Amino acid sequence: MDDQEHDIIGGIDGLVAEERTLRDRGGRDPGLTAEEQKRLRTVEVRLDQCWDLLRQRRALSEFGEDPSQARVRPADEVEGYRG
Template sequence: MAQEQQILARITKMVDDERKLRDALASGDMDGTTEHQRLGALERELDQCWDLLRQRRAKAEYGENPDEARVRPSSQVEGYQS
């Protein structure tokens, strides 16, 4: 359960960072190209964290070891539908 809390804490921090980046971009405080790249990287990492959390919960629900869940490549998790 501690691992799940760490993942949730990481997700919360990334969502806060994403919000700050979007606000800075919208207000014109930051260079658009650079910030779009930073936002893209953050969104991909966030997708991976959500995927890892879902994997862990599914494994626990079906009696498997949640610690066997692994981070999947962003190219794989980006195509998933919520």
Template sequence: MSRDASILTAISSLVGEERELRTQHVKSRGDPATHSERLQKLEAELDQCWDLLNQRRALRAVGASPDAAKLRPASQVQGYLR
């Protein structure tokens, strides 16, 4: 489960950065184009982390090794419904 914990830590860190960027954007601090680009990257990374965590949980639920889960490309996981 330590791998799950590290994924959750990464998710927490990404969410924190996302919140900060959104707050800065609302308060009109910084370059909006830079914020938009970074937010898109953060959203893609978050989608990948959630997908990896969900894969691990699903594998564990069926008695398989969660270590068989693989990080999928952002283009594949973006838009998945949680």
């Protein structure tokens, strides 16, 4: 794992922790504020982008390409993927 991949994983860890905090808070009365709901959605999208970037880097590396060529894709592109 190179430094950039390590940084991406660290970012994912931080976003996952924030997502858990928001979801825990949202499960209690009175729930999330409008601002917190917006932040949760932003965190979810950013997580999807980070995971996509990590997958791109690993695929490029696996096939002998330069993983630094991977780029963060727009939210609407990443959110449009089907599992």
